[in-house]
Amino acid sequence: MQKHLFTQPRRRMIVGISGATGVVYGLRLLESLRRSGIETHLVMTKAGERTLAYESGHTVREVRAMADHWYPDADIGATIASGSFRTMGMVVAPCSVRSLSAIATGNTDGLLTRAADVCLKERRRVVLMLRETPLHAGHIRSMAAATDNGAIVFPPVPAFYDRPATIEDMVDHTVGRVLDLFDIEAGLVRRWSGGAALVAMSCATADEEVVACR
Template identity: 50%
Template structure:
């Protein structure tokens, strides 16, 4: 029997593939966690463009990988227990699919399953500026219990390192799932801290 906690991580074609990759890297070091990865075709394009990373290198970071069109995958069913789903980064197309329950691929289906099972569902949108459709879709996902987490850095940490800004976002997201994110970000402790 598998006693590991399972987390689905999805990477879409929005800019910011580093968020999903960094999450996988952190969870790879956590023996009590099992990652299930699904990537859109545009996600692979951005992975190559932004990080010069190929599919095999990415897949090596995950415990289990799933094809984008594998609707018969275990993560497409609510009977497969997970802690939830993180879509990082989340394209506006995927946001719209999740907001409207349009399970057209395994990413939107896995998010739909997490929402219907009342499991934590975190979407990390990477788009700016936002139009009204984007905002309404974010509101819809929020009303269903999902969490919209735009990866905005906290400038009180006084860093100019992209890696530190990414780690902060990743650490705060993983913290929502109970993952020990010690060292990834410095929580605000007040002006005296």
């Protein structure tokens, strides 16, 4: 009897970029996933393309080239719209309130929200990097509903314990922590090693200040 040999597919991740501010998170995510050997499938909304023009020096074509595959948001028949297309899950970076609300209710009106809904129904990990503040009760209810459906709401709040020196440091730490949720080590996070390390860092900084004042 002839046996059919099945090869293990390359690990895949869906990346969504919506119209919220913070497109830099999506760009850094694409870069990090490529460096980590993860196949990326990108979908960017029209609002996301507009925000890209406001917040970066990249063109839509350049961002699409950062992914292994890309799809228009209107292409609801794309491969990532089907649960039979196996992926690790999806990150929406950044995630607008509109996208969050659609994902929370299952009222999907485009490929980005449809792909997220598919991942949730297949019990795959979905991380929503929500960019909005302050929040009213409707936003919070949508966050709770998305969480009830299995999504992880991950506002990109920067950490300061590792003394970031640049915006890039803060972006890297946040993206690295998102990738932690998928067990992907991208080398972006300076890991917390306890209070002793913080004291040593503080002492080193103090010594530099003393030398500078001499």
